[in-house]
Amino acid sequence: MSVFIQQLINGFFIGSVYGLFAIGYTLVFGVLDILNLAHAAIFTLGGLSALWLTRTTGLPVWASFCLATLFSGLLGLVLYRVAFAPLRRRADSNLSGLISSIAMAIIFEAGAFEIFGARTVRFPQGMFAVRVYHFDSLTFTSLQLEIVAIALGLMVVLSLCLKHSRTGKAMRAVAESETTARLLGIPVERIISETFFVSSALGGAAGILFGLYFNALGPDMGRSIELKGLAVIILGGMGSIPGAILGGIAFGMSEVLTVALTGMSSLRDAVAFSVLLLILILKPSGLLGRGRIRQA
Amino acid sequence: MLRVRDLQVAYGPVIAVKNVSLDVASGAIVSLIGPNGAGKSSILNALSGVAPLKSGSIVFNGRDISRMSAHQRVSAGIAQAPEGRRVLAGMSVRENLELGGYRRPAKEVRENIGKMEEYFPVLRQKSKMAAGSLSGGEQQMLAIARGLMARPGLLLLDEPSLGLAPLVVRFIFEFLERLRDEGQTILLVEQNAREAMEISSYAYVIESGRIVVEGASRELRRDAAIERAYLGLA
Known part of the structure; x- marks a missing residue:
């Protein structure tokens, strides 16, 4: 029984990182109706740049975390300017945007490969004091707690900003109708740029937390989370922020539970994606989708 | 307050508005009337900066705003209430x-x-x-x-009566008159020609993207030939 609960907790921890990754994915989708397939590459670059900052400049982890998150946001701006903005006035911009985001993903990954090398790299030993807590038979570390606190904290802050801040309301207005937003005097281009900045900063932050959690980073670390992120936002409902959070945690838990119950780690992805298929059949709009079916 | 000259709006090869010139005086309600698809909304959207302007000038309070972005025009004092x-x-x-x-x-x-x-x-x-x-x-x-x-100095209103019950339409139009009495300038697009002519001082009749008739609303209403030909009221 305690093994079971331990696994649930682990699933919750990693699920919160999936949620943080997916929230940026879904934010851009909600505003632009475009899947940004370079999101996973930004996730990778965020993690690797945080590691690089820590190792070469000797900055404390929290400082490199902040700088690398900022850097990821700036990468998002570059991404929007290069891959999406020039195509926006074309009729088929959804498909061409999808393709150009794949191109940017490949460019970003190649850049990561050149700069950071192909090997899996780790944060230096003893970078931070990790305490281990025991409750009955349950074990978790201070690092795990910090990761989940940061992930949940960022998600809560984003949700509050979207709900209450002026820019957040403008983002939601652009998501509903770009033309109406323009009629209201909202500078749509700037709001979209800001959306990309926030989305990519969160994606980068997820990459850093992911790297800290497994203490393994490499230029291909985005691969494993790319499809999972997509699955998470479909599971939660495309464009829904609470859906992405819930979907991420549900996905993380289903992964670890599969391993715990069957004892076979090779089944992990198969079961998680089977759950996704089931949801798509039973409730096509996702867990928290608004009833309307997305054709994605 | 608003002075539009030779406005052309084109969506790709399709020209929606041809050589439209119109004026709106401060404190007035001016209406654009005409059948569905005549280009009335395209004119409003060109004024708001959300429809592609091919040529022509839009001068608002003495400033040429035709190159401004949509949000700059809202700052300049033109706001639209879409239908x-x-x-x-x-x-x-x-x-x-x-x-x-x-x-x-x-x-x-x-x-x-x-x-x-x-x-x-x-x-x-x-x-x-x-x-x-x-x-x-x-x-x-x-x-x-x-x-x-x-x-806004100028409020653009797109089809405020669309799909509403007659009593509600009455209420909305009475409200527009109240606004005008408080000094609000309004450019009103309407298919409901009779109601629009009642509250506006000047009217333009639009058909196939161009102005076919214009004049003081009171006189247009009196002209039976215009009613029959353009307004479908007779």
Whole structure:
């Protein structure tokens, strides 16, 4: 029984990182109706740049975390300017945007490969004091707690900003109708740029937390989370922020539970994606989708 | 206040508006009337900066605004209330109003929301409800109030009577007269020619993207031939 609960907790921890990754994915989708397939590459670059900052400049982890998150946001701006903005006035911009985001993903990954090398790299030993807590038979570390606190904290802050801040309301207005937003005097281009900045900063932050959690980073670390992120936002409902959070945690838990119950780690992805298929059949709009079916 | 010369709007190869010239005097209600698809909304959207302007000039309060972006035009004092179903359905009534005042300081926005809720008490009662859950008439009131939140010198109104019951239409038009009496300048697009001519001082009849007749509303109404030919009222 305690093994079971331990696994649930682990699933919750990693699920919160999936949620943080997916929230940026879904934010851009909600505003632009475009899947940004370079999101996973930004996730990778965020993690690797945080590691690089820590190792070469000797900055404390929290400082490199902040700088690398900022850097990821700036990468998002570059991404929007290069891959999406020039195509926006074309009729088929959804498909061409999808393709150009794949191109940017490949460019970003190649850049990561050149700069950071192909090997899996780790944060230096003893970078931070990790305490281990025991409750009955349950074990978790201070690092795990910090990761989940940061992930949940960022998600809560984003949700509050979207709900209450002026820019957040403008983002939601652009998501509903770009033309109406323009009629209201909202500078749509700037709001979209800001959306990309926030989305990519969160994606980068997820990459850093992911790297800290497994203490393994490499230029291909985005691969494993790319499809999972997509699955998470479909599971939660495309464009829904609470859906992405819930979907991420549900996905993380289903992964670890599969391993715990069957004892076979090779089944992990198969079961998680089977759950996704089931949801798509039973409730096509996702867990928290608004009833309307997305054709994605 | 507004002076438009030789306005052309084209969506790719399709020309929607041809050589339209019109004037709106300060404090007046001016109407653009004509059948569905005549290009009336395209004219409004070109004034708002959301339809592709091919050529022509738009001078507002002495400034040429034809190269300005949509949000700069709102700052300059032109706001549009698109036809009623274009409220932000998933956002609350209050959020719709707040966004209408996007380019105004926060303090002024709060005051203006109070003023809009005095105009339309139903907007206060349903302040927290999703705009999409309002009735057609209420959505139209919201769209007008949201336009007014920008404190525009010129309010562009697109088909405020569209799909509404006659009693609601009456209410909306009486409200527009009240606004005019308070000094608000309005450019009104309407298919409902009779009602529009009643409250406007000057009218342009649009057909196939061009102005076919123009004149003081009172005189146009008296002209039976115009009624039969363009307004379908007889």
